[in-house]
Amino acid sequence: MQPDKVPALAALPRPASLVEQVVAALRAEVAAGRFARTARLPAEQALSTTLGVSRTVLREALAQLKADGVLVSRKGSGVYVSATPAGNAFRLPAVGGEPERLREVFELRYYAETGAAELAAARRGPADLRRLQAALRAMRARGAAAADAAFHRAIAVATQNPHFVALVDLLSGQLHQVIAASWENAARVAGGPRDAIREHAALYRAIRSGDPAAAREAAAAHLTGAARRWGLALGGAPARPRRGSGR
Amino acid sequence: MQPDKVPALAALPRPASLVEQVVAALRAEVAAGRFARTARLPAEQALSTTLGVSRTVLREALAQLKADGVLVSRKGSGVYVSATPAGNAFRLPAVGGEPERLREVFELRYYAETGAAELAAARRGPADLRRLQAALRAMRARGAAAADAAFHRAIAVATQNPHFVALVDLLSGQLHQVIAASWENAARVAGGPRDAIREHAALYRAIRSGDPAAAREAAAAHLTGAARRWGLALGGAPARPRRGSGR
DNA sequence: GCTGTATGGTAGCCTGGCAACCTGGCAGTC
DNA sequence: GACTGCCAGGTTGCCAGGCTACCATACAGC
Numbered sequence: 001m002q003p004d005k006v007p008a009l010a011a012l013p014r015p016a017s018l019v020e021q022v023v024a025a026l027r028a029e030v031a032a033g034r035f036a037r038t039a040r041l042p043a044e045q046a047l048s049t050t051l052g053v054s055r056t057v058l059r060e061a062l063a064q065l066k067a068d069g070v071l072v073s074r075k076g077s078g079v080y081v082s083a084t085p086a087g088n089a090f091r092l093p094a095v096g097g098e099p100e101r102l103r104e105v106f107e108l109r110y111y112a113e114t115g116a117a118e119l120a121a122a123r124r125g126p127a128d129l130r131r132l133q134a135a136l137r138a139m140r141a142r143g144a145a146a147a148d149a150a151f152h153r154a155i156a157v158a159t160q161n162p163h164f165v166a167l168v169d170l171l172s173g174q175l176h177q178v179i180a181a182s183w184e185n186a187a188r189v190a191g192g193p194r195d196a197i198r199e200h201a202a203l204y205r206a207i208r209s210g211d212p213a214a215a216r217e218a219a220a221a222h223l224t225g226a227a228r229r230w231g232l233a234l235g236g237a238p239a240r241p242r243r244g245s246g247r
Numbered sequence: 248m249q250p251d252k253v254p255a256l257a258a259l260p261r262p263a264s265l266v267e268q269v270v271a272a273l274r275a276e277v278a279a280g281r282f283a284r285t286a287r288l289p290a291e292q293a294l295s296t297t298l299g300v301s302r303t304v305l306r307e308a309l310a311q312l313k314a315d316g317v318l319v320s321r322k323g324s325g326v327y328v329s330a331t332p333a334g335n336a337f338r339l340p341a342v343g344g345e346p347e348r349l350r351e352v353f354e355l356r357y358y359a360e361t362g363a364a365e366l367a368a369a370r371r372g373p374a375d376l377r378r379l380q381a382a383l384r385a386m387r388a389r390g391a392a393a394a395d396a397a398f399h400r401a402i403a404v405a406t407q408n409p410h411f412v413a414l415v416d417l418l419s420g421q422l423h424q425v426i427a428a429s430w431e432n433a434a435r436v437a438g439g440p441r442d443a444i445r446e447h448a449a450l451y452r453a454i455r456s457g458d459p460a461a462a463r464e465a466a467a468a469h470l471t472g473a474a475r476r477w478g479l480a481l482g483g484a485p486a487r488p489r490r491g492s493g494r
Numbered sequence: 495g496c497t498g499t500a501t502g503g504t505a506g507c508c509t510g511g512c513a514a515c516c517t518g519g520c521a522g523t524c
Numbered sequence: 525g526a527c528t529g530c531c532a533g534g535t536t537g538c539c540a541g542g543c544t545a546c547c548a549t550a551c552a553g554c
Contacts, residue, residue: 017506019310043535054508056303059537063266063307064314069341075536076515086420090337090413094316108410111362119354163355166337173333264537290504301539306506322505323546
């Protein structure tokens with residue numbers, strides 16, 4: 001049997017809702033520089049009629065763009081293009097079964113996690129080490145994906161930079177199903193979860209010792225190992241720091 | 248006179264709009280695990296009455312949470328908690344004048360850009376090199392912040408990973424004012440823009456030569472240099488890979 | 495046991511409207 | 525002439541109500 005073969009019939013693509021279309025249109029308009037920075041947009045009434053949608057739909061779209069930092073609105077005055085039209089949000093497409101998407105997201109995770117490990121080694125406090133050790137223990141006892149996520153989250157927290165926490169949370173959340181499947185299938189792979197736990201332990205030791213370079217390399221080794229275990233080719237070019245056989 | 252001294256009176260904090268409050272409340276509710284994963288939420292009518300807001304306000308909030316991947320809705324059926332409740336969006340707070348926020352964002356940029364440089368060196372094609380060279384030329388001729396942004400964007404494009412492009416765009420957009428000010432004030436700093444251009448050129452050569460490790464180090468050197476030039480202490484711990492002078 | 499159908503419920507979308515607020519200009523004052 | 529206070533028009537924030545397309549479930553029919 002082919003256990004982890006996703007059925008070929010994926011969820012049918014639905015027609016985009018009106019709100020989504022309006023969001024995309026306005027975003028494109030702003031990105032194309034159609035409105036100058038900090039320029040005022042037409043009033044909601046006018047915009048809704050020119051776009052041919054009701055004001056409520058337009059307002060839902062505007063709310064999203066305001067939340068993304070693309071637009072700002074001042075009550076009684078109008079809606080303006082933000083001073084930072086690129087926005088303040090970074091979105092990932094839903095990573096479904098497509099291996100290409102998966103590889104791209106994993107690649108990002110590789111650099112986020114290696115960077116976090118490097119920083120964490122330099123800044124970790126005793127509480128961070130306790131958290132890491134607890135996650136490691138849980139992993140050894142039950143070997144669950146939850147402990148894996150907790151471990152990596154603890155590294156992000158140890159960086160003392162909240163953005164790393166948010167980024168790692170986002171990426172591990174997106175890869176959650178994959179990670180869970182990985183732990184379940186780990187038993188079948190030669191080496192099984194033993195490799196994963198060994199890699200985590202090495203990463204923990206490197207962070208504890210306070211050696212940023214060692215932590216980076218341990219994280220890199222772990223992530224390339226994880227990619228290999230669930231059959232992800234970090235293809236095209238080495239995402240590994242060196243062409244050597246690893247240390 | 249004190250040209251770049253921001254007036255002490257910043258923009259007054261406005262009371263959060265109803266929509267923002269509803270978004271925050273629902274997000275917290277989901278994050279707290281109040282609703283199980285993939286569970287159905289109460290109907291919009293019911294939710295709006297329990298929250299004490301109109302349905303239009305609730306819908307604007309739901310639209311944001313759907314865009315963030317926290318919720319999904321099926322017409323005719325209901326609104327459900329997403330399978331990935333952590334969402335698919337990563338948000339940065341508006342980086343104003345606070346140096347602490349600036350340092351955090353810049354730290355993230357450091358790792359995004361060094362990673363992108365490493366990947367770019369392995370995957371760059373001839374078109375990428377042309378773009379990089381053009382940006383470098385523009386930088387030498389006019390030394391503008393725009394050329395700087397174009398250069399770093401070209402590196403992200405060369406990774407052939409669209410997420411790197413999005414992330415670099417986001418971060419450089421957020422740091423835009425700072426970067427622009429940096430170029431304007433560069434003339435006053437000893438070394439001036441000469442250092443910046445030299446660093447960019449070195450990074451370009453490393454990417455052209457196809458050596459990922461060299462590209463990473465060149466990017467690291469450039470970013471630490473940039474941080475130093477505009478008086479940003481990448482404090483607490485070294486953000487540089489090694490204490491040595493490089494390999 | 496399976497298939498088709500009726501029914502209640504739900505989200506998507508629209509119309510219309512009111513209050514709070516902002517902006518620009520005007521009259522009045524020093 | 526410069527400044528202050530005020531007014532009117534325009535704009536966003538928020539609300540109420542309603543209609544349609546769609547979904548899920550139960551039920552009748554085969």
